[in-house]
Amino acid sequence: MGNKLTKRAEDYSKWYNELVIKADLAENSGVRGMMVIKPYGYAIWEKMQAELDRMFKETGHENAYFPLLIPKSYFSKEASHVDGFAKECAVVTHYRLKNDENGKGIVVDESAKLEEELIIRPTSETIIWDSYRKWIQSYRDLPLLINQWANVMRWEMRTRLFLRTAEFLWQEGHTAHETKEEAIEEARKMQGVYAEFAENFMAMPVIKGTKTESERFAGALDTYTIEALMQDGKALQAGTSHFLGQNFAKAFDVKYTNREGVLDYVWATSWGVSTRLMGALVMSHSDDHGLVLPPKLAPIQVAVVPIYKSEEQLEKINQRVGELVKELRGRGISVKYDNRTTYKPGWKFAEYELKGVPIRLAMGPRDLESNTIELARRDTLEKEIVQQGDLTDRVEDLLIQIQDNLFKKALDFRDDLITEVDNFEDFKEVVKHKGGFVSAHWDGTAETEEKIKSLTKATIRCIPLDATMDEGNCVLTGKRSEKRVLFAKAY
Amino acid sequence: MGNKLTKRAEDYSKWYNELVIKADLAENSGVRGMMVIKPYGYAIWEKMQAELDRMFKETGHENAYFPLLIPKSYFSKEASHVDGFAKECAVVTHYRLKNDENGKGIVVDESAKLEEELIIRPTSETIIWDSYRKWIQSYRDLPLLINQWANVMRWEMRTRLFLRTAEFLWQEGHTAHETKEEAIEEARKMQGVYAEFAENFMAMPVIKGTKTESERFAGALDTYTIEALMQDGKALQAGTSHFLGQNFAKAFDVKYTNREGVLDYVWATSWGVSTRLMGALVMSHSDDHGLVLPPKLAPIQVAVVPIYKSEEQLEKINQRVGELVKELRGRGISVKYDNRTTYKPGWKFAEYELKGVPIRLAMGPRDLESNTIELARRDTLEKEIVQQGDLTDRVEDLLIQIQDNLFKKALDFRDDLITEVDNFEDFKEVVKHKGGFVSAHWDGTAETEEKIKSLTKATIRCIPLDATMDEGNCVLTGKRSEKRVLFAKAY
Numbered sequence: 001m002g003n004k005l006t007k008r009a010e011d012y013s014k015w016y017n018e019l020v021i022k023a024d025l026a027e028n029s030g031v032r033g034m035m036v037i038k039p040y041g042y043a044i045w046e047k048m049q050a051e052l053d054r055m056f057k058e059t060g061h062e063n064a065y066f067p068l069l070i071p072k073s074y075f076s077k078e079a080s081h082v083d084g085f086a087k088e089c090a091v092v093t094h095y096r097l098k099n100d101e102n103g104k105g106i107v108v109d110e111s112a113k114l115e116e117e118l119i120i121r122p123t124s125e126t127i128i129w130d131s132y133r134k135w136i137q138s139y140r141d142l143p144l145l146i147n148q149w150a151n152v153m154r155w156e157m158r159t160r161l162f163l164r165t166a167e168f169l170w171q172e173g174h175t176a177h178e179t180k181e182e183a184i185e186e187a188r189k190m191q192g193v194y195a196e197f198a199e200n201f202m203a204m205p206v207i208k209g210t211k212t213e214s215e216r217f218a219g220a221l222d223t224y225t226i227e228a229l230m231q232d233g234k235a236l237q238a239g240t241s242h243f244l245g246q247n248f249a250k251a252f253d254v255k256y257t258n259r260e261g262v263l264d265y266v267w268a269t270s271w272g273v274s275t276r277l278m279g280a281l282v283m284s285h286s287d288d289h290g291l292v293l294p295p296k297l298a299p300i301q302v303a304v305v306p307i308y309k310s311e312e313q314l315e316k317i318n319q320r321v322g323e324l325v326k327e328l329r330g331r332g333i334s335v336k337y338d339n340r341t342t343y344k345p346g347w348k349f350a351e352y353e354l355k356g357v358p359i360r361l362a363m364g365p366r367d368l369e370s371n372t373i374e375l376a377r378r379d380t381l382e383k384e385i386v387q388q389g390d391l392t393d394r395v396e397d398l399l400i401q402i403q404d405n406l407f408k409k410a411l412d413f414r415d416d417l418i419t420e421v422d423n424f425e426d427f428k429e430v431v432k433h434k435g436g437f438v439s440a441h442w443d444g445t446a447e448t449e450e451k452i453k454s455l456t457k458a459t460i461r462c463i464p465l466d467a468t469m470d471e472g473n474c475v476l477t478g479k480r481s482e483k484r485v486l487f488a489k490a491y
Numbered sequence: 492m493g494n495k496l497t498k499r500a501e502d503y504s505k506w507y508n509e510l511v512i513k514a515d516l517a518e519n520s521g522v523r524g525m526m527v528i529k530p531y532g533y534a535i536w537e538k539m540q541a542e543l544d545r546m547f548k549e550t551g552h553e554n555a556y557f558p559l560l561i562p563k564s565y566f567s568k569e570a571s572h573v574d575g576f577a578k579e580c581a582v583v584t585h586y587r588l589k590n591d592e593n594g595k596g597i598v599v600d601e602s603a604k605l606e607e608e609l610i611i612r613p614t615s616e617t618i619i620w621d622s623y624r625k626w627i628q629s630y631r632d633l634p635l636l637i638n639q640w641a642n643v644m645r646w647e648m649r650t651r652l653f654l655r656t657a658e659f660l661w662q663e664g665h666t667a668h669e670t671k672e673e674a675i676e677e678a679r680k681m682q683g684v685y686a687e688f689a690e691n692f693m694a695m696p697v698i699k700g701t702k703t704e705s706e707r708f709a710g711a712l713d714t715y716t717i718e719a720l721m722q723d724g725k726a727l728q729a730g731t732s733h734f735l736g737q738n739f740a741k742a743f744d745v746k747y748t749n750r751e752g753v754l755d756y757v758w759a760t761s762w763g764v765s766t767r768l769m770g771a772l773v774m775s776h777s778d779d780h781g782l783v784l785p786p787k788l789a790p791i792q793v794a795v796v797p798i799y800k801s802e803e804q805l806e807k808i809n810q811r812v813g814e815l816v817k818e819l820r821g822r823g824i825s826v827k828y829d830n831r832t833t834y835k836p837g838w839k840f841a842e843y844e845l846k847g848v849p850i851r852l853a854m855g856p857r858d859l860e861s862n863t864i865e866l867a868r869r870d871t872l873e874k875e876i877v878q879q880g881d882l883t884d885r886v887e888d889l890l891i892q893i894q895d896n897l898f899k900k901a902l903d904f905r906d907d908l909i910t911e912v913d914n915f916e917d918f919k920e921v922v923k924h925k926g927g928f929v930s931a932h933w934d935g936t937a938e939t940e941e942k943i944k945s946l947t948k949a950t951i952r953c954i955p956l957d958a959t960m961d962e963g964n965c966v967l968t969g970k971r972s973e974k975r976v977l978f979a980k981a982y
Contacts, residue, residue, distance in 0.1 A: 037556040039637060094584065150642075
């Protein structure tokens with residue numbers, strides 16, 4: 001440790017990169033664009049997974065697993081999908097290596113060339129719909145509500161840990177329905193699940209909306225999104241849910257006999273969130289001292305550090321802390337008692353601060369005498385002295401308070417950064433200097449959207465679901481518009 | 492359903508293949524050698540994962556995630572590892588597709604050729620030890636106890652669902668230690684964890700032993716294995732744990748400063764189990780009627796089917812069953828109440844029998860009157876009438892009984908199929924006609940091992956850990972031997 005973090009105000013991007021590495025969340029591997037998720041980072045991801053998985057199951061979904069490799073030809077079956085996904089991807093062309101005849105180590109065995117190249121999945125619609133054709137015959141087989149936890153690969157040229165990596169972990173839901181209405185309801189429901197997860201667990205406020213045509217998933221008729229705002233005023237797309245219409249059913253010939261006995265194509269959705277959420281979590285709450293984790297996703301909710309001069313003191317502290325830890329764990333609180341003798345208390349304090357542990361306790365010889373313990377909360381950095389008898393209740397309350405406080409703080413920050421503008425001068429000014437979401441009228445054309453993007457680097461993040469009808473004039477062209485949309489520079 | 496399973500006695504292999512598909516566990520995909528794990532199969536795998544993950548964490552391990560793709564050159568760094576793994580594997584050579592200039596769809600963009608080919612991980616020692624070099628400096632960083640849940644790929648020519656597939660799911664533990672003794676202890680400990688899991692959760696008895704040199708993991712100094720016996724008398728290697736010595740530390744230059752301040756190479760282990768366990772589970776207990784699942788791994792422990800003639804009867808049954816289901820779930824039992832009106836009771840009975848649900852309940856109008864319910868257990872196919880008031884206790888007891896019964900049955904079967912032989916005529920006879928494990932003396936040479944294999948197709952499954960010193964003569968060569976080893980034909 002020791003070496004300090006760059007401050008956010010100085011260089012936000014550098015601060016993020018340093019923090020992810022120093023807090024032991026992830027690091028770059030020896031393979032270009034691919035990261036190693038370290039145990040501490042993975043423990044946070046596991047907590048996210050567990051909550052999301054529970055929410056998916058509570059809404060009737062089951063998990064399954066489909067192949068990593070997809071034949072190249074599958075991508076060509078859905079016209080817009082192929083343009084979106086069959087480009088920058090990892091291509092498997094051979095299935096064997098051999099010893100080089102000239103002794104130069106191992107080389108590709110040219111005789112083991114695949115007849116058709118296989119692509120490492122960038123997303124699994126094609127391989128999954130190829131299976132659904134066999135699984136769906138009648139309305140009795142519907143709805144089919146399936147989720148997959150998997151790794152996927154998109155050959156990104158510029159990568160950043162968690163935010164944009166060639167390989168990432170995600171979940172992808174793929175559902176099939178009898179009617180258009182039911183599929184749209186499913187897509188919206190999952191957007192709601194994502195929003196609930198982001199707000200209640202990540203303590204990250206999000207805006208629910210739909211994407212414009214140019215920002216839609218390749219193959220979707222509608223993309224529902226949740227958009228969050230990071231501390232540097234840039235937006236981050238945190239999860240998307242797509243209404244796919246009958247596009248994939250037609251591409252993969254998935255028909256069912258409906259209740260009237262007539263053959264028809266099924267209706268589809270797909271939806272996903274990824275390890276990108278780890279980046280969003282880091283950027284939502286952390287500060288110049290390090291990570292700040294919401295208690296509901298913190299692998300360690302409470303860290304306890306003993307302060308002692310003699311072996312004898314340590315033994316007494318061990319005993320007293322042991323009892324307190326047992327009580328805390330009894331309430332389902334995850335506690336780490338760090339009585340390693342190889343590190344000093346100051347080092348440990350810095351370590352748990354850097355790693356965003358919500359509550360840090362410290363017990364010294366005086367606490368033993370006075371039956372007290374020192375408590376420091378990570379979000380506000382405030383300290384207090386607590387009577388040992390009150391500790392469990394206090395910690396339990398405080399974990400809830402910290403969770404709420406993080407959400408409220410992020411919400412206030414976000415709400416302050418939604419600016420309504422009505423002319424393009426203000427628009428440019430806000431995008432350039434204030435940042436955040438700009439709420440403005442737009443004439444609904446892809447041309448205007450593109451032009452605004454090229455002039456300001458701001459894109460339409462979403463058309464908010466709760467946008468009220470409010471006629472006005474497009475901020476660029478002055479043409480009539482029926483509601484405001486949200487623009488922002490984005491990750 | 493309707494179409495019956497082939498009987499085990501008729502064609503065991505065909506029975507297995509049919510059962511995996513009919514019970515909705517898995518199916519072949521459109522990609523050669525790669526399977527789709529269907530929701531019911533995946534739900535069993537999730538139960539296995541949850542228990543194993545808990546056991547790994549209880550023994551101090553943390554999860555992490557490493558890249559899917561490994562540079563070709565990494566494999567060459569450990570001499571024996573390259574021979575074992577860098578052969579039949581999926582090779583990524585390009586990172587882009589493009590539209591064909593002649594309008595023939597999408598083709599590989601030859602300008603996007605990788606400088607160095609990347610291999611889809613067949614196992615992750617090399618990429619993980621490349622990271623460990625950065626993670627380990629001092630004895631304070633040890634032991635490093637890490638596990639990864641991941642997909643891996645080995646380009647198998649002949650594949651079978653779960654038992655041998657090109658892509659499979661597994662966990663791989665990779666640990667680093669200060670001393671040789673500690674690493675050996677870790678490798679043995681994890682063999683013990685696997686054995687405990689197999690016996691207590693899968694109800695599958697296993698023999699713990701070590702592999703002979705020729706059957707060892709490529710790069711290991713010792714491989715600890717658990718070996719199970721399937722109902723056709725063939726052995727199945729169910730999990731392995733390897734003591735890797737300092738081989739990978741040397742190959743990837745992973746040194747640490749020891750307690751004396753001297754630089755030394757660390758000591759390593761790796762260990763894994765895979766979706767192959769699904770095949771082992773199916774083959775251990777299932778019968779000619781379908782799957783038989785041990786209650787501890789059954790996604791549905793109890794299925795309830797209503798039998799009714801009128802809507803009114805169904806409503807009454809729904810109400811009564813609703814109360815009973817609530818009680819059962821209150822005890823942590825997973826229950827499915829199948830009151831779908833689109834399927835008949837007989838169809839449902841067959842379905843839950845095929846899917847191995849441990850207990851099936853049925854309630855009809857007469858049960859309503861007499862406060863009873865019909866209970867059928869899957870393992871023995873016995874039926875009984877239970878008073879509704881006694882149901883919860885009875886089910887709870889029975890789930891434990893069924894779990895125990897399955898283990899005991901498998902153990903008796905296995906023990907009957909361990910045959911001691913002392914001459915090669917008997918050896919051949921037992922291997923050919925009786926099957927199972929043959930306990931015989933072996934002179935300890937790879938030549939004899941190979942010769943026996945080529946003459947009988949039986950291989951040395953393991954040198955049992957609990958083998959007592961028992962001098963004798965090699966069953967083939969007559970040379971001196973100090974203990975018996977176990978031979979068998981194997982999956």
